[in-house]
Amino acid sequence: xxxxxxxxxxxxxxxxxxxxxxxxxxxxxxxxxxxxxxxxxxxxxxxxxxxxxxxxxxxxxxxxxxxxxxxxxxxxxxxxxxxxxxxxxxxxxxxxxxxxxxxxxxxxxxxxxxxxxxxxxxxxxxxxxxxxxxxxxxxxxxxxxxxxxxxxxxxxxxxxxxxxxxxxxxxxxxxxxxxxxxxxxxxxxxxxxxxxxxxxxxxxxxxxxxxxxxxxxxxxxxxxxxxxxxxxxxxxxxxxxxxxxxxxxxxxxxxxxxxxxxxxxxxxxxxxxxxxxxxxxxxxxxxxxxxxxxxxxxxxxxxxxxxxxxxxxxxxxxxxxxxxxxxxxxxxxxxxxxxxxxxxxxxxxxxxxxxxxxxxxxxxxxxxxxxxxxxxxxxxxxxxxxxxxxxxxxxxxxxxxxxxxxxxxxxxxxxxxxxxxxxxxxxxxxxxxxx
Amino acid sequence: xxxxxxxxxxxxxxxxxxxxxxxxxxxxxxxxxxxxxxxxxxxxxxxxxxxxxxxxxxxxxxxxxxxxxxxxxxxxxxxxxxxxxxxxxxxxxxxxxxxxxxxxxxxxxxxxxxxxxxxxxxxxxxxxxxxxxxxxxxxxxxxxxxxxxxxxxxxxxxxxxxxxxxxxxxxxxxxxxxxxxxxxxxxxxxxxxxxxxxxxxxxxxxxxxxxxxxxxxxxxxxxxxxxxxxxxxxxxxxxxxxxxxxxxxxxxxxxxxxxxxxxxxxxxxxxxxx
Numbered sequence: 001x002x003x004x005x006x007x008x009x010x011x012x013x014x015x016x017x018x019x020x021x022x023x024x025x026x027x028x029x030x031x032x033x034x035x036x037x038x039x040x041x042x043x044x045x046x047x048x049x050x051x052x053x054x055x056x057x058x059x060x061x062x063x064x065x066x067x068x069x070x071x072x073x074x075x076x077x078x079x080x081x082x083x084x085x086x087x088x089x090x091x092x093x094x095x096x097x098x099x100x101x102x103x104x105x106x107x108x109x110x111x112x113x114x115x116x117x118x119x120x121x122x123x124x125x126x127x128x129x130x131x132x133x134x135x136x137x138x139x140x141x142x143x144x145x146x147x148x149x150x151x152x153x154x155x156x157x158x159x160x161x162x163x164x165x166x167x168x169x170x171x172x173x174x175x176x177x178x179x180x181x182x183x184x185x186x187x188x189x190x191x192x193x194x195x196x197x198x199x200x201x202x203x204x205x206x207x208x209x210x211x212x213x214x215x216x217x218x219x220x221x222x223x224x225x226x227x228x229x230x231x232x233x234x235x236x237x238x239x240x241x242x243x244x245x246x247x248x249x250x251x252x253x254x255x256x257x258x259x260x261x262x263x264x265x266x267x268x269x270x271x272x273x274x275x276x277x278x279x280x281x282x283x284x285x286x287x288x289x290x291x292x293x294x295x296x297x298x299x300x301x302x303x304x305x306x307x308x309x310x311x312x313x314x315x316x317x318x319x320x321x322x323x324x325x326x327x328x329x330x331x332x333x334x335x336x337x338x339x340x341x342x343x344x345x346x347x348x349x350x351x352x353x354x355x356x357x358x359x360x361x362x363x364x365x366x367x368x369x370x371x372x373x374x375x376x377x378x379x380x381x382x383x384x385x386x387x388x389x390x391x392x393x394x395x396x397x398x399x400x401x402x403x404x405x406x407x408x409x410x411x412x413x414x415x416x417x418x419x420x421x422x423x424x425x426x427x428x429x430x431x432x433x434x435x
Numbered sequence: 436x437x438x439x440x441x442x443x444x445x446x447x448x449x450x451x452x453x454x455x456x457x458x459x460x461x462x463x464x465x466x467x468x469x470x471x472x473x474x475x476x477x478x479x480x481x482x483x484x485x486x487x488x489x490x491x492x493x494x495x496x497x498x499x500x501x502x503x504x505x506x507x508x509x510x511x512x513x514x515x516x517x518x519x520x521x522x523x524x525x526x527x528x529x530x531x532x533x534x535x536x537x538x539x540x541x542x543x544x545x546x547x548x549x550x551x552x553x554x555x556x557x558x559x560x561x562x563x564x565x566x567x568x569x570x571x572x573x574x575x576x577x578x579x580x581x582x583x584x585x586x587x588x589x590x591x592x593x594x595x596x597x598x599x600x601x602x603x604x605x606x607x608x609x610x611x612x613x614x615x616x617x618x619x620x621x622x623x624x625x626x627x628x629x630x631x632x633x634x635x636x637x638x639x640x641x642x643x644x645x646x647x648x649x650x651x652x653x654x655x656x657x658x659x660x661x662x663x664x665x666x667x668x669x670x671x672x673x674x675x676x677x678x679x680x681x682x683x684x685x686x687x688x689x690x691x692x693x694x695x696x697x698x699x700x701x702x703x704x705x706x707x708x709x
Binding site: 007074075077139140202205206209210211212270272273333334337338348349350351 | 449450504505508647648649650652653656657660673674677678680681682684685
């Protein structure tokens with residue numbers, strides 16, 4: 001099978017990753033604006049809900065879609081049947097997300113509903129495309145299982161999300177907050193968590209250049225994580241602290257098995273120096289069990305008044321955002337380099353594609369932002385949160401600078417070899433005489 | 436300036452650099468090595484055989500010394516970790532041929548060569564081993580006794596078609612069994628990935644079909660990174676390995692797809708001329 005339909009035209013994955021980098025700046029800017037309401041947030045539309053969704057839909061969703069559209073075909077060897085749905089998913093998702101953010105920020109119900117429906121349509125196209133790839137995959141059974149659970153979670157979280165929006169107008173849900181928590185668990189652990197773990201079992205060995213972890217940790221982490229999500233969602237829907245605590249415990253054991261497998265790959269990989277990206281990834285691995293313990297404690301009211309907000313912050317910003325930023329700074333240049341091989345033109349090395357300075361600034365500011373905003377929530381200080389958001393904006397701008405530098409290197413490479421514009425709309429042709 | 440800072444060589448060495456280059460860049464390295472691995476230090480003091488000199492990498496030295504590769508590199512590059520801790524090396528997986536090999540060995544039917552005395556006297560044992568192998572009337576199997584696990588020698592002999600299994604039988608005694616496994620033998624890889632490699636003329640072939648991602652890529656890069664690798668290689672793959680491109684470019688290699696059998700994508704890898 002040729003590589004063309006597995007290696008997408010670079011414009012497709014790059015538009016998702018580029019959008020994630022832009023939304024990353026927007027998250028921190030919006031966080032600065034919404035700082036006053038963050039420590040006491042307990043759900044409902046407004047600036048804080050907009051911040052959460054700029055992060056989850058704008059950064060996480062965009063990254064997940066770009067990665068799934070590009071990495072799944074390459075890893076499984078199954079090609080897209082058509083690229084039209086990929087483009088359709090992008091336009092639906094982007095336009096819907098912008099309207100939804102506006103609706104949440106201004107509490108205009110019509111905007112929330114229209115935005116929500118269009119985002120849901122984008123997600124459904126994504127779901128259909130990925131399901132088609134997974135159905136035809138004959139390799140990587142563990143990773144495929146993780147992705148299936150991610151898709152089912154996505155379907156459920158979309159249904160709950162739309163119900164939550166409609167509940168704001170009609171008030172038909174028995175408990176808006178309980179359903180909101182179930183929506184959060186499905187989004188963060190069910191959809192993003194499962195995809196993150198599944199992709200980790202491909203990407204971490206690939207970046208560390210190791211064999212696949214040989215032990216039972218992969219399957220153990222899968223079944224425990226699946227159980228944790230199911231119990232967690234059930235616990236949230238019925239408002240049961242013991243069930244939520246049990247889910248956190250299951251999740252913590254699942255994360256221990258997952259991290260153990262990942263560390264095996266790092267220990268046994270040919271590449272020992274994995275750079276700054278893996279400093280972020282390792283920090284995220286550390287924060288995953290920490291936030292699960294916090295979640296369990298928050299369910300029993302042991303973290304005080306601001307416990308649930310602190311848990312949500314650690315979950316979304318501490319674990320997921322840190323992890324995705326670490327992965328993105330690996331994927332973006334890797335993807336650019338995969339598309340840079342022209343006859344008669346020496347392709348640049350990965351290390352030549354971008355400067356290290358922006359990533360150092362990003363990592364430093366990201367850590368500073370996490371500490372400041374976390375402290376701001378714990379001590380109910382909007383000034384600390386604003387300070388952290390400023391650090392976050394600087395870090396996010398540095399990350400955007402990094403992304404632009406890679407894209408510019410890509411464009412210059414093709415410009416020099418073509419004497420014209422970069423072929424962003426076509427994958428680098430690879431002649432394959434084999435059927 | 437601290438002693439550690441003074442020791443820092445001008446360039447940073449990585450796993451695949453030769454130890455001889457690291458010693459040349461840092462005159463104190465041999466002396467420091469003597470602190471934790473006398474055999475290795477004695478070898479370096481007396482001068483290596485050209486073949487060993489060519490093949491002995493820092494990764495090999497760490498392997499021989501029984502320490503973590505990352506710790507060893509830190510030790511070489513910045514003088515860090517004076518007290519390098521020996522790692523408990525996992526026992527090698529026993530290959531299928533080992534049981535019958537042991538039976539023949541117990542019956543005294545396997546020739547043996549012992550280089551422990553040479554090494555303790557600071558002599559380079561490479562010539563002795565190669566002369567022994569060349570002189571075997573039945574070259575299908577032999578046993579080597581050495582004070583450490585000789586990773587580069589095992590790699591060099593794997594080019595002749597030998598597979599090997601190392602077993603530590605004492606504090607400074609390794610028993611390495613070599614077996615000539617027909618024309619094909621597994622890649623010598625610390626990751627335990629078994630891809631078939633063989634030679635056609637001077638060109639190395641590697642077949643990674645049947646491996647699950649990312650193991651084909653890792654096996655190919657293992658083979659490419661091997662210091663004894665030539666300037667070209669033929670890869671038998673089940674698809675165009677697009678993930679491999681950036682990693683190959685990073686190493687100064689490129690590839691093109693060439694006609695192959697129906698069930699494969701055949702790649703011609705070549706080292707780019709500088």
